[in-house]
């Protein structure tokens with residue numbers, strides 16, 4: 001028999017909404033805390049696992065709600081095993097990408113190897129980091145010319161649950177890997193959605209970067225709802241400083257971020273130090289020119305006293321000349337910021353190709369000489385289409 005009412009996606013609910021749903025079913029208040037715990041701490045994928053709930057409640061949850069929002073349709077793992085990329089299908093057939101990157105204990109902040117990058121965290125040497133890069137939209141309306149996602153356009157915003165579910169899938173996958181290691185497994189890859197769940201105390205993911213498909217500040221409320229769920233102390237309990245939102249530079253969104261109590265990190269994709277070039281690479285610059293973006297960033301820094309990261313994807317012969325490096329240094333002089341240089345992950349048939357090591361190093365040296373702190377990331381996962389939108393494009 002077909003469902004008469006659509007089933008409620010539990011991960012789309014805020015904590016108060018979940019409490020209200022269960023209160024409406026006549027459940028005592030503590031039941032919603034238990035369900036929240038199952039969803040975010042114990043990573044349940046089926047109400048049948050929620051063994052401290054009465055049988056009738058489990059049956060009702062199974063009948064009237066949904067836990068799974070993502071169907072894994074493709075998984076690719078890099079040759080060194082440290083980067084895994086997933087293509088997930090949503091309920092309406094659209095697809096999104098999620099990438100998990102692992103850094104060994106001796107790889108401290110600033111030496112990570114990823115085009116998607118990882119941000120400094122509290123872990124420090126000796127702990128290792130595991131960073132998931134999540135998507136906030138199916139597609140993207142920003143149209144950056146060097147990006148496979150931007151070329152495909154925007155299909156729709158993701159729901160908060162679809163954003164959260166990517167992080168939970170990565171955590172389950174890590175737990176499955178750890179279990180595999182403990183059992184002396186052969187290191188075979190396993191499907192994220194079907195991985196066993198970890199013991200609650202052993203969360204393995206250390207960082208979340210909101211830097212996958214889509215512009216997170218164009219899906220502001222849902223992105224923020226997802227982050228609120230992930231940072232809830234009674235649930236997934238990820239520290240806000242372990243989360244970075246990367247934007248192409250929407251000034252009003254940056255201003256909103258400055259007022260948020262949840263102090264996540266901000267990264268802004270710059271890619272060029274002047275409007276003429278930036279307008280070619282990232283057409284949104286024609287609507288929000290650099291002066292407006294940087295004014296919002298300065299305001300953000302003044303209000304939060306937090307260092308901002310500027311992303312700069314180095315493209316051979318396009319934005320990597322010494323003159324542009326000097327112009328960038330002048331533009332950012334005196335700001336509490338840091339520039340993350342990333343040789344572009346090339347898209348097939350694209351005229352935009354990554355800068356070579358010599359040009360990249362020369363560009364970095366000019367910034368450093370002019371007092372702008374930088375990090376240079378090596379590309380990672382090229383063989384698994386790790387750049388944004390590439391796996392999806394290939395699959396399509």
Ligand code: SF4
Nearest residue numbers: 140142144147150214
């Ligand atoms: S680079 Fe980011 S903002 Fe630009 S089109 Fe791609 S996904 Fe959108």
